[in-house]
Structures are given as structure tokens and as C-alpha cells.
Amino acid sequence: MAKKKTVEEATTEQEKALNSIVENKKDIVKIRGRKFSISWMRNRTRRKVTDILLEEKEEDKVSAKCAAALVLNGYFKIKFFYWLLWRWFYYVKQYSDKELLPLVDMCKKKAQLEDYFLITIYLTEMRDTIKSMTREEVNRIRQESFMAQRGQSGKSTPVSPNP
Structure with a gap:
């Protein structure tokens, strides 16, 4: 006999996490006793981090610059305070990569990548510049997916090219 799974009631901590x-x-996130509050990552913040990773020549400064952008998390904050904050992190506080790791880890959790990927897929499908498939291509793809559902590879089944 199969065991029935029982649904357990959510704990208070789980309810608080969901509400958050x-x-x-x-x-x-605490770094050397200083508290940084992290909310969902905005598009400009992700864009700035990508720019830093691609353009920064000195590897030592990358973590401080990215941490500054992640803490600021907004177009105008980055525009006006980024230059000061990354220097404060790098030259004055001299945070190590190990100290900045919890901050970056929390920010990674706060990035809404699923929505970004989904909208990218939808917008890609809506382009009018992509090539339209011919009927033969559609039939071949449909047959391959049908065979895959039945457990066979569409490429290995003997099918005549002209039915």
C-alpha cells in the first residue's frame, strides 16, 4: 500500500518568510556590524553589475564595485553615489571578498530572473524578423515531439519523406 502524504501546517517562521x-x-545583511538592507534587484542594478564585470580591468576592485552597486540598487542612487561608495568599500573599509560574499549571496536571491527570462522568451517570439517555418519544418518538428512522447527518437524512426 502506498503511504498517504499528510500536509503539515506551516510554521510561523515559514509564514513570515512567505509574507516577506x-x-x-x-x-x-551584516558586514562588520554594519547593516545593509537589500530589496529586489532593479534592472539598472543588474545592468551596472554586468558592466562592471565586463569592463573592470583590475580584478581586486570588482567585488567592491559590484557590492556598491548592489547596495545602492537604483538608477539615481547609482548615478549620484556609486563613485563614492565603491571607493569607501575598497579604500577606506577595505572589505575582503569573504566579507562581501553574504551581501552578494542575498542580492542573488533577490533577483527576479524567472520573470526576466519569461518576458525575453515572449518578446523573442513576437519579433517579425524571424523566419517563418515551412509546412515541412512544422510537420517534422511535430512528428519529432510526438515520437519523443512515445519514447522514440524522431531521427531514428523509419519514415518515408513522401507519404
Whole structure:
């Protein structure tokens, strides 16, 4: 006999975690006693981090620059305070990569990548510049997916090219 799975009631901690996600509450990260509040990553922040990773020549400064962009997390904050904050992290506080790791880890959790990927897929499908498939291509793809569902490879089944 199969065991029936019982649904357990959510604990208070689990309910608080779910509420934090739904309400977009900020999470706190401590670095040397200083608290940084982290909310969902905005597009400009992700763009700035990508730019830093691609353009920065000195590897030592990358973590401080990325951490500054992640803490600021907004177009105008980055525009006006980024130059000061990354220097503060790198030259004055001299945070190590190990100290900045919890901050970057929390920010990674706060990036809404699923929505970004989904909208990218949808917009790609809506382009009018992509080549339209011919009927033969559509039939071949449909047959391959049908065979895959039945457990056979569409490429290895003997099918005559002209039915």
C-alpha cells in the first residue's frame, strides 16, 4: 500500500518568510556590524553589475564595485553615489571578498530572473524578423515531439519523406 502524504501546517517562521517575499520586504545583511538592507534587484542594478564585470580591468576592485552597486540598487542612487561608495568599500573599509560574499549571496536571491527570462522568451517570439517555418519544418518538428512522447527518437524512426 502506498503511504498517504499528510500536509503539515506551516510554521510561523515559514509564514513570515512567505509574507516577506509577497510584501517585498527588505532583508538585512551584516558586514562588520554594519547593516545593509537589500530589496529586489532593479534592472539598472543588474545592468551596472554586468558592466562592471565586463569592463573592470583590475580584478581586486570588482567585488567592491559590484557590492556598491548592489547596495545602492537604483538608477539615481547609482548615478549620484556609486563613485563614492565603491571607493569607501575598497579604500577606506577595505572589505575582503569573504566579507562581501553574504551581501552578494542575498542580492542573488533577490533577483527576479524567472520573470526576466519569461518576458525575453515572449518578446523573442513576437519579433517579425524571424523566419517563418515551412509546412515541412512544422510537420517534422511535430512528428519529432510526438515520437519523443512515445519514447522514440524522431531521427531514428523509419519514415518515408513522401507519404
